Amino acid sequence: xxxxxxxxxxxxTSHYKNSFRIFYSLLDKIAYFIYRFFDxxxxxxxxRVSFINIFVNTSGKTSKPNKALENSKNPFIHALFFILKDIxxxxxxxxxxxxxxxxxxxxxxxxxxxxxxxxKIVDDFGKESVSRxxxxxxxxxxxxxxxxxxxxxxxxxxxxxxREAKQSGEVNKRKEAETEKSSLExxxxxxxxxxxxxxxxxxxxxxxxxxxxxxxxKGLAKLCxxxxxxLSLAIEFEESQKESDGLVIPREVPLK
Numbered sequence: 001x002x003x004x005x006x007x008x009x010x011x012x013t014s015h016y017k018n019s020f021r022i023f024y025s026l027l028d029k030i031a032y033f034i035y036r037f038f039d040x041x042x043x044x045x046x047x048r049v050s051f052i053n054i055f056v057n058t059s060g061k062t063s064k065p066n067k068a069l070e071n072s073k074n075p076f077i078h079a080l081f082f083i084l085k086d087i088x089x090x091x092x093x094x095x096x097x098x099x100x101x102x103x104x105x106x107x108x109x110x111x112x113x114x115x116x117x118x119x120k121i122v123d124d125f126g127k128e129s130v131s132r133x134x135x136x137x138x139x140x141x142x143x144x145x146x147x148x149x150x151x152x153x154x155x156x157x158x159x160x161x162x163r164e165a166k167q168s169g170e171v172n173k174r175k176e177a178e179t180e181k182s183s184l185e186x187x188x189x190x191x192x193x194x195x196x197x198x199x200x201x202x203x204x205x206x207x208x209x210x211x212x213x214x215x216x217x218k219g220l221a222k223l224c225x226x227x228x229x230x231l232s233l234a235i236e237f238e239e240s241q242k243e244s245d246g247l248v249i250p251r252e253v254p255l256k
Contacts (some may be wrong), residue, residue: 007120008210016121016217017114023220024111027051027087030227034080037235040068055081076234083223083230107220110213113206120207146196151188155181 031051035041040054055069069077087107099156113119158181165174 008123013121013213015208016213017119020111020114020217020220023217023224026224027227030080030231033231034077035236037104038077038238043119051087051088052087063118074234074237076230076237079230080227080234084113084229086223087220107216107223109206110208110216118205120205121210121213124211141195144191144198148188148191148195151184151191155188157185158184166244179245 028051029150031054032046032051035046035049035054036043068082072078110119157175161177162174162181165177167203
């Protein structure tokens, strides 16, 4: 169905999406390796392991570091955590990538849309055109919200009338006020359903221009490359801390 979002569906964008998935899969493989190598928990929990939860517990109101790694003296493990902050926005932590590209969808947002909802890669003209449509849509939403607010004010104004009618015993006046109140509440209910439907449909798809997606894809590739480098250095650091029982050739590892 043509939705006039100028979506690009070709071999190039398919390769882009597959590459994005593969990079995320690589991060999960790194997470599994860290989980096993550093004995972060029982093997039975393998199914819950991800690049996110091996470093941070996100179940509460704030993100808390994994206790098993929080006080680690391994600097490369901490470097991996800072890579995580670029991939996903965490509670209590600043997402650095949002400073660089504040208007571009985050890595985690793109991946979530790709796997669970709908990701549309559009050309730059299409993104600008759809952005204008979204601004018009937002204006319409604000109008509906304002209409709901005014109707609720009208409903609040009816309560004194109902109270006065009760006190004076005027049955007809009370019924009229209650009928008017029910009518206004029905209007509010219709508008709220309309608003909910608009928000539901507008938030289903994430639109990213092909230029933005290419930039995000290159950034994710660099993060994966750095993750592999820091992982190997982290393992070497851990092994160097163990007591050796044979010939060991020392090698300096640069920290920068």
